[in-house]
Amino acid sequence: MTTETPVWFTSSYSNNGGECVEVAINLVASHGTVPVRDTKLQESPVLTVPAASFSALVAGIKAGGFPA
Structure with missing residues (x-):
């Protein structure tokens, strides 16, 4: 992804039910993207979304x- 470390x-x-995602907004300014990952599967691939x-x-x- 980048050489910068995402701050999740x-x-x-x-x-806190474990059904969440984590985001790392610290890469928005430098890369224009928001990395997203599964909270409970942190080693899984990261989805990089345009800011x-x-x-x-x-x-x-x-x-x-997006109603439930």
Whole structure:
């Protein structure tokens, strides 16, 4: 992915049930991407999403565009 180390975090809205993803927003400025990985399978491949697409996803979720 890069030579920079991602700084992973899980949303504070997680309920610690293990069904979450982690993101590393520290690479947005330097690479324009948001790495995403499974919280419980941290050694699995990392999905790298363009920052604009990740922002659109988060905005859609906040707007209720993905009902449960």
